[in-house]
Amino acid sequence: MNQSNIARQLMISGILTAAVFGLLVYSINYFIFGIITPITRFLSSLLIAELIILVETLYFITRDLYVSKNTLVSASTSEVWQISSGRKTQMVKESDISYLYSQAGIVYLITHDGRKILTQFNSFNEVKEAFDLDSFFQVNRQYLVRPQAIDTVMKEVNQKLKIKLSPSAPDIPEAAMISRYRSVDFKKWMAQ
Incomplete structure (x- = not known):
């Protein structure tokens, strides 16, 4: 003013x-x-x-x-995300989020302590419209990860990368594949 x-x-x-x-x-x-x-x-x-x-x-x-x-x-x-799921609304600090997982039009949020939280979002595009995702990298169609969530990075055939995520969450694969096309961008992102 x-x-x-x-x-x-x-x-x-x-x-x-x-x-x-x-x-x-x-x-x-x-x-x-x-x-x-x-x-x-x-x-x-x-x-x-x-x-x-x-x-x-x-x-x-x-x-x-x-x-x-x-x-x-x-x-x-410290940005706080408001996550609505059914009749319940939770406040989650962005710094507590490890990664996001999308499957069949449902986006889950995984926290550092391994909690799996169902969100109101149907796609990563909706998440990107609602929040600033500068600290996240979209590994593939299923994962948006933060650097803290990456446990190990392994080279695969044909210049692909496989990352192991931590913490693991129920019913979510703890490894994600990065295509050879995304692997260059991923390496640059990790180097920041």
């Missing part, structure tokens, strides 16, 4: 306070008590109300700026 936005917010608060205060003071005093408030009393009361609103508005602007700054810092250091 820049200075012009803060000034505009303070000005709007001041104008609204003056309008509401003026309307309330005159209408309540006149219609309920039958008294017309002297202008000096009205102006002194309005000044007090304006000062209270000014302090309150500055407090909320400062608080909101502080909260938004802290939110940006925490979001950049």
Whole structure:
């Protein structure tokens, strides 16, 4: 929020306070008590109300700026994925994810402690639209992996690579094949 936005917010608060205060003071005093408030009393009361609103508005602007700054810092250091499965929603830190596995239109998330979590996604493209996957590499149609998930890399025939993933998860093969076309990109990614 820049200075012009803060000034505009303070000005709007001041104008609204003056309008509401003026309307309330005159209408309540006149219609309920039958008294017309002297202008000096009205102006002194309005000044007090304006000062209270000014302090309150500055407090909320400062608080909101502080909260938004802290939110940006925490979001950049540790992104949290919201995973929905049926009626259950789980929050998983990106740093806790080892790899993603896709089979028959279902994407599973595997954590470092070996938990297998069913996600709301049907393909890796949907995951890529929802989250930043810079730290992941798509090995093949079934696996999106992070470097921490790779236990061993073995050379196979015809320049293919076979990687063993860790941790293993129930009903998910712990080895993945990388085609010779993807193996060059995989080696570059691992070297980063």
